[in-house]
Amino acid sequence: MTSSRAIAVLVALALAIVLAGCKERRDPGFQGWVEADMIFVSPDETGRVIKLNVREGDEVKTGDLLYSVDDELQQADLYQSNATLANAQQVYDRAASLSKTGSGTQATLDSALSALRVAEARVNTSKTRLARRKGFAPVAGTIQQIYFREGEMVPSQRPVLSIMPPGNMKLRFFVPETELPKLAVGDEVKVTCDNCAADLTAKIYFIATTAEYTPPVIYSLDERNKLVYLIQARPSRPDVLRVGQPISVFLNPRTPVADKR
Secondary structure, X not given: OOHHHHHHHHHHHHHHHHHHHHHHHOOOOEEEEEEEOOEEEOOOOOXXXXXXXXXXXXEEOOOOEEEEEOOHHXXXXXXXXXXXXXXXXXXXXXHHHHHHHOOOOHHHHHHHHHHHHHHHHHHHHHHHHHHOOEXXXXXOEEEEEEOOOOOOEEOOOOOOEEEEOHHHEEEEEEEEHHHHHHOOOOOEEEEEOOOOOOOOEEEEEEEOOOOOOOOOOOOOHHHHOOXXXXXXXXXXXXXXXXXXXXXXXXXXXXXOHHHOO
């Protein structure tokens, strides 16, 4: 073997050793993804969407008008309820007048009063049904998805759209049984993802008490290594994440070796 060839072999071996050492130090972290608890806004009764005031991605504040559903039936119901109330008021006024002169009975007055209260309650119900033909934002957040658009018929209690409040975003990842003792609710973890900020962290708020995978009957060493537990954490900067985005989580909040350039 020539000296130059021997040197090349030695260099290749040294490079292999260095790469192996880097590979051993590389921490892949725990793989997970971004999720969010959406707020769904829906009408109480079936109707046709006649006005949509927002688009996907819009920021809304609490109380903002989101959509309107046709209200002809609810308007008609309110008219009928008002007419019934007016009639019940007349009956009660007549019964009260007769009672004062001694021409009417107490039973008649009580019956008229009861009918009046029922009519008043029905008017309030009709007004509520009419008011709920408009959908208002119950929370502040971002319009995540629109399920029914103008002209489409939306069934009762089916959401027209969903809102994602920033505080409802969460990270879900799994850790093996051997790593579970290292974690506790309230711990801070390091989070990385493609083109994310380098200082992104999250705080653990939930640790599952049962494994996601349960091996049959006997826990051998190999089987125990397959046990994983769900962990959920709230990101420190939810505004830089997207629902469904894959992430890596590291127990040590310092920058992992894998992320150093």
